[in-house]
């Protein structure tokens with residue numbers, strides 16, 4: 115299997131496997147209806163041709179009249195079954211959409227941090243919707259095109275061969291084979307344009323995601339035109355590739371038309387002498403004409419389905435690539451928190467070839483705050499990412515009350531911690547939803563956390579209180595308000611460990627001092643580790659880990675207080 119096929123096969127197998135398990139009964143029912151519709155499509159013209167041949171006198175017997183009525187009923191039933199099949203197929207395929215969407219989302223949730231650094235939401239959403247469309251098309255084509263078409267061909271050819279003659283069958287088959295082969299090659303020749311269009315479209319989605327995130331800043335720099343032009347350039351690439359694809363296909367369409375003209379001409383040249391010789395009746399000619407048109411249809415359907423499949427395959431690639439990106443490996447161990455001792459022992463990490471954290475050792479305990487300081491880019495946030503299991507240490511170990519953190523499952527560790535990241539992330543939802551964030555709602559805990567974070571008065575002073583919505587990324591709030599919401603969120607569950615990454619950088623001195631005082635009272639029961647650039651927040655009794663740029667190193671606490679092991 116080539117790399118690309120293997121890439122596509124993995125999600126297709128997983129998703130269709132689940133689809134089959136959940137929908138096989140409905141799929142079986144649809145297959146049965148398809149069979150009935152195909153039988154009807156061949157049986158009714160056959161019956162009609164025989165009825166026409168039986169009309170050889172001006173007085174039509176009552177039996178023949180009844181037979182025409184039966185023909186009409188059969189025709190109606192066959193049409194009803196084939197319409198109903200399409201709607202049933204549509205309904206079943208909607209079930210597939212549900213499976214694709216949920217499986218993809220589950221998969222994305224387990225991706226590594228690096229995935230979210232490389233891809234923005236618009237790009238991910240675009241890949242998901244295209245992937246969903248492609249997998250839907252494969253099933254839809256299978257059920258309402260390939261299966262009926264193949265049955266139609268088999269039955270139609272059978273009737274033609276049995277009733278008329280094998281030459282006509284051969285003509286139909288040659289035409290069909292030529293049609294499908296030509297479509298296949300036409301798609302191979304146009305595939306590069308298709309891939310280019312889809313790739314450019316996906317890049318454009320990433321570009322739009324980037325631009326929307328930075329829209330406010332772009333405006334202040336008069337960047338609207340620059341961004342608009344860039345978008346138009348990329349959209350132009352998409353349009354150009356589609357145009358080239360379309361022009362090629364148009365020229366192939368004339369080839370198909372010529373093939374059909376040749377097929378019909380040859381058939382009638384063969385038929386007319388036989389009719390003259392009395393070997394064929396008028397009914398036979400009507401039957402041949404109907405069956406040929408009916409038989410061409412499935413071949414043409416298969417041809418255009420090949421078109422759709424090739425397009426869907428290319429459209430599926432961004433989905434498959436994201437599906438294949440590595441996931442976070444999780445351990446299964448559960449953490450039993452004791453006195454709350456977090457220890458880094460000779461921990462090292464590098465991004466690519468660049469060492470960022472080297473040989474860092476320290477201990478964070480309860481009873482005092484632990485601060486990590488150092489110049490910008492020294493690796494402070496990286497140290498947090500290691501402690502938060504967003505990155506794995508390449509050297510050394512991180513232990514929590516003696517348990518190696520690498521053996522602890524994320525869910526277990528995250529149940530014990532609270533985190534305030536450097537960049538606060540708020541959902542466009544209410545203040546309470548942003549603080550509770552899916553945990554058990556509890557008014558008392560909400561009040562306690564917001565009081566500790568010095569934001570309770572502000573929230574209760576709002577007309578809608580905790581039900582106030584905060585806007586996209588929380589942009590209806592000030593930077594300091596967002597930061598205090600993030601602190602309240604981290605404290606909501608009374609965590610055993612609290613990680614603060616420059617959590618008070620946007621606060622005025624008085625608010626910062628008030629929050630720090632609250633945190634100091636909590637430190638008896640919570641291990642608190644904070645990154646800061648502000649010396650004013652550090653007390654004499656705190657532990658300080660000072661990292662140095664490029665060559666990080668942990669130092670003793672300020673003014674001789676027993677500090678970390680280096």
Ligand SMILES: Nc1ncnc2c1ncn2[C@@H]1O[C@H](COP(=O)(O)OP(=O)(O)OP(=O)(O)O)[C@@H](O)[C@H]1O
Nearest residue numbers: 231465470488489490491492493494495496497536
């Ligand atoms: N995902 C990444 N890939 C490559 N390099 C990275 C990545 N994340 C951070 N770095 C680099 O690692 C170094 C340390 O980054 P880190 O964010 O840990 O620094 P910091 O000490 O927290 O800085 P600041 O005080 O400015 O927040 C920086 O030079 C940064 O450019």
